[in-house]
Amino acid sequence: GENVEQHPSTLSVQEGDSAVIKCTYSDSASNYFPWYKQELGKRPQLIIDIRSNVGEKKDQRIAVTLNKTAKHFSLHITETQPEDSAVYFCAATIGGNTPLVFGKGTRLSVIA
Amino acid sequence: NAGVTQTPKFQVLKTGQSMTLQCAQDMNHNSMYWYRQDPGMGLRLIYYSASEGTTDKGEVPNGYNVSRLNKREFSLRLESAAPSQTSVYFCASILSRGIPGELFFGEGSRLTVL
Numbered sequence: 001g002e003n004v005e006q007h008p009s010t011l012s013v014q015e016g017d018s019a020v021i022k023c024t025y026s027d028s029a030s031n032y033f034p035w036y037k038q039e040l041g042k043r044p045q046l047i048i049d050i051r052s053n054v055g056e057k058k059d060q061r062i063a064v065t066l067n068k069t070a071k072h073f074s075l076h077i078t079e080t081q082p083e084d085s086a087v088y089f090c091a092a093t094i095g096g097n098t099p100l101v102f103g104k105g106t107r108l109s110v111i112a
Numbered sequence: 113n114a115g116v117t118q119t120p121k122f123q124v125l126k127t128g129q130s131m132t133l134q135c136a137q138d139m140n141h142n143s144m145y146w147y148r149q150d151p152g153m154g155l156r157l158i159y160y161s162a163s164e165g166t167t168d169k170g171e172v173p174n175g176y177n178v179s180r181l182n183k184r185e186f187s188l189r190l191e192s193a194a195p196s197q198t199s200v201y202f203c204a205s206i207l208s209r210g211i212p213g214e215l216f217f218g219e220g221s222r223l224t225v226l
Contacts, residue, residue, distance in 0.1 A: 032212035097162035104154035
């Protein structure tokens with residue numbers, strides 16, 4: 001089955017700097033790659049996703065890139081703000097009724 | 113529109129006790145899931161129900177049972193709780209029908225087994 005590895009497990013950046021979180025997946029048939037943000041004590045919520053027919057997707061200060069050949073995808077956050085501090089999870093699935101497989105998460109701390 | 117509702121939000125059990133976590137969604141979603149979240153372990157799938165009338169094991173099903181009561185409700189039962197089941201449990205749902213999309217989570221249920 002699918003296996004998703006996520007790095008780093010923790011990340012600290014200065015406010016205004018960029019943050020990059022990387023994930024690799026094992027199943028070349030995976031075609032959907034979402035990112036979830038979980039603030040302290042809250043539920044995970046989708047922030048951005050990308051499908052296998054697209055190489056990059058942007059939404060304001062966040063972007064996701066996908067390299068199908070290397071089987072990895074990354075989350076980029078620019079101009080980080082304190083409210084970006086949270087745990088971020090990547091995930092992957094081959095679609096159909098197959099559930100998402102999540103990475104172990106990255107705790108991002110933005111230092112003011 | 114409440115989304116995904118879980119009860120209870122907090123529960124303390126003694127080893128060997130049983131309990132059921134309830135989950136309901138009002139978005140007419142087809143697929144529902146139970147995850148557990150432990151520090152450093154991410155979100156691990158316990159059981160899921162791709163559609164009403166079906167249930168399947170996930171990554172960590174041992175010690176749990178589930179029931180898809182109807183399209184709205186998906187419950188998780190611990191028959192004989194163990195300290196290793198201390199965790200935060202999230203129910204989630206998705207429209208599915210074969211096209212991956214946003215997974216909507218409940219607020220979580222924090223369970224402590226003494």
